Amino acid sequence: MTLQCLAWKTNHRSFPGLFRNGRKRPSTSVSSRFASLSNKKWKPFDLSIFLLSSNDELTPLPSDELAFMQAGLGKRTVSLDRDLTHVELSRLLQATYPKMVELQDRWLLYKAGGGNGRRKMSAIPLEAEGYTGAMLRKVSGGGKSTLYIVPLQDELDLSPLPASAPEFALMPKASCKHCFAEMPLQMLALHDCKCASHTSPDLKGDVQCPIYGISFPVLLIEEHASHCGQRTEDTTSPERELHPETDDISCEEDVIMWLKSKVDTSKTFELCVSRDNMFERGLKLWKRNKKATPINPLRIKFLGEAGIDTGALRKEFLTTMVSGIEQRLFEGVKSKMPKYSVNDFDEELFRIAGEIFATSIAQGGPAPRFLQRWCYNFLVSGKLSLDQVLDPSLSPLITTVAEASDMTDYIADIMDCGYTGKIDMEHKEHSKVAIGLHVMTKRMPMLQQHREGLDIYGFSQVMQAKTEECRSLFVAGDDESVDSYYITSHLAPVMSERGCNKHHKETQILEHFQDFLHELEVAEPDATSEDITTVPSVMQWITGQAHRHL
Structure with missing residues (x-):
């Protein structure tokens, strides 16, 4: 056997793929290999996208995804081609998310960084032709990463959609085993x-x-x-039964029970709000909700929380709204009257305030006990009455005019209030009446709009028939704020057997809690921060509302 034959047999045993049938396998050049790859057909790929409700720099929490899904937003999967253009992408997203029609192409795609929890997002820069299929495949790693659609100038509504909404048309559906709703x-x-x-x-x-x-x-x-x-309290006694007729109303509690009987339970008035801006968002969503009315049971869902409202969330929301309305739409020290605000009147905020007040009284919230007497009298009768009119700017003028011995220095101020009569000591009472009427008449439209909101439960009927019984629900009277005695006197703890060590420790805990409340009362007059802990805030933390229970 020659050396050449021996070498061939050795190479054939070591490299059988290269030496077949006695010949060496032809080599494939790199250029031809890449040419074959480039001719391979480009298949569409699936991309996960997530539509956010507003311009945010962080990804949503996993607990928020269900709330986004119920609002027609959240995560979807779309199939993209290589030659997809920006215009075609916009149409595809609008078909997937019908709410994106409102954005009118005012959106950008964002990509989240690595890690867990809420991650910071960065915008994906557009090419000269905008977003294309090839670009999105490269950015998403072939569809492995989720891209986020972020509205630039708009804010999408997060209120839950009905099950028949077009956003859920392609989702698999099933019927409830109990109520058969699909x-x-x-x-x-x-x-x-x-x-x-x-x-x-x-x-x-x-x-x-x-x-x-x-x-x-x-x-x-x-x-x-x-x-x-x-x-x-005990509601089984005959004198505390629910009275459907106003003739049977004899006290404040009967008024509340009458309003509760007017709640229509055929629907629910549902709101999904954020705790960060509860008052402002609550006003907007209250006005925007068209699927139900405040006469239906109010149900509150806090954005990003999985809690189900069984009464406590509603009380917390109503407590915040009544307090916010008092600060935003009313002015005064202890007893207040509506602010003269044409913008708020044009936006019908006083009507919304009336609806919230009536709903709060009827559904377990606080009563607006801060109005002046003449405001309540106008809400009842629609007529003005000079009864303790207190205006932050003009009340000092009334006091000064009443004590003045010479009216010369106050002629201009009195004439600014619309008084055209003779101004002298003999007509001092007429001047005082003119100032008071000026204070009331310019606030009449606000009170009239507020009265329309209160009438959503037919409240004006009860207020006219039972004026005195309803007065304590609106007029500022004695200080009924929550104090340490109110909380500790209503505690009913279940304690261990008397005489044991555990009972002694439980008693010490109650005493420490009482001392803590007393310290808060002492610190309240000097409290300037909005986040400081007070006795009413402790009450709200325990029960969900910061006022004395109606």
């Missing part, structure tokens, strides 16, 4: 928690409330129970 699978989990019909095997017939003695359908009895259970 909805997307993602919404069925939350619906099952509050579906009233699964609490009773019989979906037909009525169930009688043991407190009011009124029969309700099975599907609505749980809704009624959330309001009925808010009463802290």
Whole structure:
């Protein structure tokens, strides 16, 4: 055997792929290899996108994704081609998210950094032709990363959409086992928690409330129970029964029970607000909601929280709204009257304030006990009456005119109030009346609009028929703010057996808590910060509301 044959056999055994049939395999050049790859057909790829509600620099929390999904936003998956243009991408996103039509192409794509939790996002720069399919594939790593759609100048509504909304048209749906309502699978989990019909095997017939003695359908009895259970005192006595007629109203509690009987439980008035800007967002969403009215049971959902409103969230929201309305739309020291604000009147904020006041009284919130007497009299009768008119700017003028011995120095100020009569000591009383009328007449439109809002429950009917019984709900009287005695006197702790060491420690805890409340009372006069802890704020932390229970 020659050396050449021996070498070939050795190479054939070591490299069989290169020496076949006695010949060396032809080598493939690099250029031809890349040419074959370039001719390979480019397949579409799937890209995960997430539509945010506003211009935010951080990714949403995982707990917020369900709230985004219910509002028609959140995460979706789209299929993109290589030759996709920016215009085609915009049309595809509008078809996927119908709410993006409002944006009118005022959006950008963002990409999140690595890590867990809320991550900082950075904008994806546009090419000369805008966003293209090839560019998005490269940026997303072939569809492995989620891209976020961020509105630049708009803010999308996060209120939950009905199950029949077009945003859920392509989602798989299923029917509820108890009420047979059809909805997307993602919404069925939350619906099952509050579906009233699964609490009773019989979906037909009525169930009688043991407190009011009124029969309700099975599907609505749980809704009624959330309001009925808010009463802290014994409600089974005959004198505390629910009175459907105004003739039977004899006290403040009867007024509240009459208003509760006017709540329409056929729908729910649902709001999804943020805790960071609860008052301003609450006013906008209250005015914007068209699916129900405030006469329906109010249900509150805080953005980013998984809690279900069984009464406490509603009380917290109403407490914040009544306090915010007092500071924003009313002026005065202890007793207040509406501010003269044409802008707020044009936006119908005084009507919304009236609706919130009526809803708060009827559904377990605080009463607006800060109005002046003449304001309440106007809400009742629609007529003006000079009864303790206190204006921050003109009340000092009334006092000065009453004590003046010479009216010469006050002629210009009195004439500015619209008085055209003779100004001298003999007509001093006429001047004082003119100043008071000037204060009241320019606020009449605000009070009239406020009166229309209160009438959503037919409240004006009760106020006219039972003026004195309703007065304490509106007029500022004695100081009824929560103090340390009110909290500690209403505590009913379940303690251990008397005489044991555990009972002694529990008593010490209660005493320390009482000392803590007393220290807060001493510090309150010097409190200047909005975030400082006060006795009413402790009350709100415990019960959800900072006022004395109605």
